Amino acid sequence: MVSADGRASDDTVAALGEFGLIRRMVADRTQPATTLLGPGDDAALVAAPDGRVVATTDVLVSGVHFRLDWSSPEQIGRKAVAVNLADLAAMGAVPTSVLVGLACPGDTSVPLLTELAEGMWAEASRARAGLVGGDVVRAEQLVVSVTALGDLGGRPPVTRAGARPGDILAVCGRLGWAAAGLAVLGRGFRSPVGVVNAQRAPEPPYAAGPAAAVAGATAMIDISDGLLADLGHLAEASGVGLDVRTERLRVDRKLVDVGSALGADPLHWVLTGGEDHALAATFPSFADLPEGWEQIGTVLLPDTGVTVDGSPYERSGGWEHWR
Ligand SMILES: Nc1ncnc2c1ncn2[C@@H]1O[C@H](COP(=O)(O)OP(=O)(O)OP(=O)(O)O)[C@@H](O)[C@H]1O
Ligand SMILES: Cc1ncc(C[n+]2csc(CCOP(=O)(O)O)c2C)c(N)n1
Ligand SMILES: [Mg+2]
Ligand SMILES: [Mg+2]
Ligand SMILES: [Mg+2]
Structure with missing residues (x-):
């Protein structure tokens, strides 16, 4: 110019x-x-x-x-x-x-x-x-x-540090979409536009944060780097373990289709993909979950880390700069 x-x-x-x-x-x-x-x-x-x-x-x-x-x-x-x-x-x-x-x-x-x-x-x-x-x-x-x-509208902040063993672990918002979009764009494609647009600009469920606070969420974090990576921060801050159950994770049809087209594992995008900015939170009981929140696991005793179906995840849990 x-x-x-x-x-x-x-x-x-x-x-x-x-x-x-x-x-x-x-x-x-x-x-x-x-x-x-x-x-x-x-x-x-x-x-x-x-x-x-x-x-x-x-x-x-x-x-x-x-x-x-x-x-x-x-x-x-x-x-x-x-x-x-x-x-x-x-x-x-x-x-x-x-x-x-x-x-x-x-x-x-x-x-x-x-x-x-x-x-x-x-x-x-x-x-x-x-x-x-x-x-x-x-x-x-x-x-x-x-x-x-x-x-905060008079409420206490919901920190990463308040999860307690016995709480349930829940998410609200999309997981894996932006990561699928990144894989598509990285291979030089521009469609399907749903996942590509999710990578271009997220649509975080803003209202679900205050709603979780009102419902008594004990800890909360947004998923920027990857579900497992960010749950790791919550687990560490709270001094608890977190177990994610894969049968409870929604692997959207779109992700399955993109995964087959690219030869990639859509569950890996859901577990470790960042940038959708879904919210993850812990609640004292299932009955506390506000609309739109889905249980994906449970809060365990201290020092058990973040596990997937009871085992450590073998691959990286998410994005980290300089790695
Ligand atoms: N340069 C810095 N100086 C002081 N505090 C920092 C700095 N960089 C990060 N932090 C703090 O460290 C914590 C973790 O930062 P991080 O950026 O990972 O959180 P985040 O913004 O929730 O995640 P992401 O950046 O992946 O969206 C936050 O409390 C943040 O304010
Ligand atoms: C061109 C291009 N290459 C790679 C990525 C993937 N990416 C970049 S930062 C980040 C995590 C969140 O960042 P932060 O921790 O800084 O908030 C991810 C998953 C992208 N979006 N664009
Ligand atoms: Mg954050
Ligand atoms: Mg940050
Ligand atoms: Mg980050």
């Missing part, structure tokens, strides 16, 4: 400039009542109805978390916000606001960035959160960093 004479062409961020870009990203937006001030000043002012603020952040890097030839800018924007709102849900919180850090090369096209912003606004407003501020800077590659704030 840089022309032969070295000057940036008109629709690049370098030509538009930092403040022109910010204007394009935030113009004409409606905000929820929790946004008291922002974006536009040195910092935003956000209402915290509960008196406490739940805060989380996740960074998405081009080539690591998404590819511009796999996803639309709108999908990348939605994903960057969704992964953060899922973390709020996993604490039992309702989102109030998001802040966006954006780094990109000077030759990045302005329509790409306005579409990315469109996706972030769309996902934030879907969850009734405001986009209250951010930052834009020059970098060698596209990086999107989102911080999200949430409200």
Whole structure:
């Protein structure tokens, strides 16, 4: 997008400039009542109805978390916000606001960035959160960093640490879809679109987090890296073992079909695939499960780790950076 004479062409961020870009990203937006001030000043002012603020952040890097030839800018924007709102849900919180850090090369096209912003606004407003501020800077590659704030509505947070032996283990949301989509895209295909879109932008069950909190969930986590990997964090924090029963896991027909087409094991995607941002939680009894939650296992005595049908899983339980 840089022309032969070295000057940036008109629709690049370098030509538009930092403040022109910010204007394009935030113009004409409606905000929820929790946004008291922002974006536009040195910092935003956000209402915290509960008196406490739940805060989380996740960074998405081009080539690591998404590819511009796999996803639309709108999908990348939605994903960057969704992964953060899922973390709020996993604490039992309702989102109030998001802040966006954006780094990109000077030759990045302005329509790409306005579409990315469109996706972030769309996902934030879907969850009734405001986009209250951010930052834009020059970098060698596209990086999107989102911080999200949430409200607990007077309830205690549901941490990773509260599971007790005898609790039941349950999930709400899809498992394995984004991993199947990643396998499809990685082999150069673009369909089936269901799993591919699940990889491009997750649809976490936001409302299931607060619902689980109200129902008395003892511990909760969102599945970002893989079911077994993330259950490992919950088990460790709670000082318990967790056993997953494969006969209780839903392996959706779509995953079976994609698995046969690619010669891959769909159950492995369900057990270890990240990025769908389903919620996993423990509850004192089956009767406590809110609508949409399905039991997948049980909480065992300390130091038994995470097992699948009573045995350790032989392969990696999920994504880990630098591994
Ligand atoms: N650079 C950091 N400084 C301080 N705390 C951090 C840092 N990176 C991660 N953490 C904290 O470590 C914990 C685990 O982080 P992690 O990113 O794995 O959680 P997550 O965001 O739920 O998962 P994922 O990033 O896979 O979606 C979180 O409480 C997070 O706030
Ligand atoms: C281009 C491309 N290559 C690989 C993947 C797979 N991937 C990347 S990060 C991650 C776990 C969650 O990340 P984090 O722990 O940072 O939240 C997974 C499963 C992808 N999405 N895009
Ligand atoms: Mg994180
Ligand atoms: Mg998380
Ligand atoms: Mg992770």
